[in-house]
Amino acid sequence: MRAGLREKIIDVxxxxxxxxxxxxxxxxxxxFANKNDNPALLMEAAEWWIKRHQLDHFEKAVKIKKMVEEMM
Structure with a gap:
């Protein structure tokens, strides 16, 4: 996952x-904004979330933050 996306996830x-x-x-x-202005980045996040980690549609923010921080 690219650094900019990791930073955005942690900030959110x-x-x-x-x-x-x-x-x-x-x-x-x-x-992401309601407008799909960066489909490649959206797909990168979706693949990480769904395909790689098989997470549920909704997950705790603290869990996601920890997972992303461990990648850094």
Whole structure:
């Protein structure tokens, strides 16, 4: 996963956790605007989320953040 996407995921997770608490869940769509302006990046995130890790549609933000941080 490219560095820019990892950073964006961590930033979004931090914001969601700060705003809604440690139990907040999210999907990989949370890292993108409603407009699909970068389909390659969206597919990269989807492949990591669904194909590689077989995660549920919604996962805890703290779990996703930890997984991504471990990649760094």
């Amino acid at each position: 997770c931090n914001k969601k956790i700060k705003d809604k608490g440690a139990d907040v869940g999210l999907s990989f769509y949370a890292f």
